Amino acid sequence: MRLVTFNILGGRSPGEDRVDVARFAAAVRALQPDVLALQEVDRGQDRTQHADLTAVAASAMDAVDHRFVAALTGTPGATWTAATGDEHPDSAAYGIALLSRRQVRAWEVVRLPALPGRAPWVWHGRKVPSLVRDEPRVAVGAELDGPTGPVTLATTHLSFLPGWNVVQLRRAVRALRSTAGPLVLMGDLNMSPGTARRVSGLVPVVAGPTFPVAHPARQIDHVLLDPLEEPRWHGVAGRTVPTGLSDHLALVVDLPVC
Numbered sequence: 001m002r003l004v005t006f007n008i009l010g011g012r013s014p015g016e017d018r019v020d021v022a023r024f025a026a027a028v029r030a031l032q033p034d035v036l037a038l039q040e041v042d043r044g045q046d047r048t049q050h051a052d053l054t055a056v057a058a059s060a061m062d063a064v065d066h067r068f069v070a071a072l073t074g075t076p077g078a079t080w081t082a083a084t085g086d087e088h089p090d091s092a093a094y095g096i097a098l099l100s101r102r103q104v105r106a107w108e109v110v111r112l113p114a115l116p117g118r119a120p121w122v123w124h125g126r127k128v129p130s131l132v133r134d135e136p137r138v139a140v141g142a143e144l145d146g147p148t149g150p151v152t153l154a155t156t157h158l159s160f161l162p163g164w165n166v167v168q169l170r171r172a173v174r175a176l177r178s179t180a181g182p183l184v185l186m187g188d189l190n191m192s193p194g195t196a197r198r199v200s201g202l203v204p205v206v207a208g209p210t211f212p213v214a215h216p217a218r219q220i221d222h223v224l225l226d227p228l229e230e231p232r233w234h235g236v237a238g239r240t241v242p243t244g245l246s247d248h249l250a251l252v253v254d255l256p257v258c
Helices: 021-031 053-061 164-176 193-200 227-233
Strands: 002-007 035-043 065-074 080-082 093-100 106-111 119-121 130-132 138-146 149-157 183-188 221-225 237-241 250-254
Touching: 002 021, 002 149, 002 183, 002 221, 021 053, 035 053, 035 065, 035 149, 035 183, 053 065, 053 093, 065 138, 093 138, 093 149, 106 149, 106 164, 138 164, 149 164, 164 183, 164 193, 193 221, 221 250
Parallel strands: 002 035, 149 183
Antiparallel strands: 002 250, 035 093, 065 080, 065 093, 106 138, 119 130, 138 149, 183 221, 237 250
16 A cells, blocks of 8 residues: 655645646656645635645545545635634635545544644744744544554644644644554654654654755655554555655655555
């Protein structure tokens, strides 16, 4: 089974205002995922020609089951509110998605704690910190049947604010561990592999910088496996993959058994 996690920057590349939907579909197709975890996913946004990028990806990879989970409704960086899950399915939204070429037995959505108020943050190229408001964050898990029993695969996109992403990761893992089988967590965690392992208790299986795409210097995207199931993951292989879009590299992991 091939697992892929990819922060897609809304299907764009740095410096672009709009997405080429056909190019995005081609990138997904080239990755050949069995399970695809996406972050920074647009639905109904002007910059993506009002496309449903989850549906585009599902068609490209022949997914039989998929779920888009909005973290916010409205336009990122402009007027938005935290999503609740009760939004109209055609409303403009932004969030994460999980897609599978296997039928999903059950879905689990975990809304993560939001940072109250604003926090100081120094943007790249600046010396003076600004007060920023973080976006809402969410995780989604899918329970699948495997040859040796059920497994839960999940994705999330955590805060870029150090410390707060640790709080969110702990909450996500605690909630997702209540689902069936061993846990595989994928996504943009905005932290190093060492921190991700220490906080989650899960094992990163791909080592390599994923961001920024032009000159990768940091690994903030991860595929984490349950260490209690190490025999199940014997022979796992992973790598970073350029796709021709986004400001992140994709991570691809081939599991011999899942």
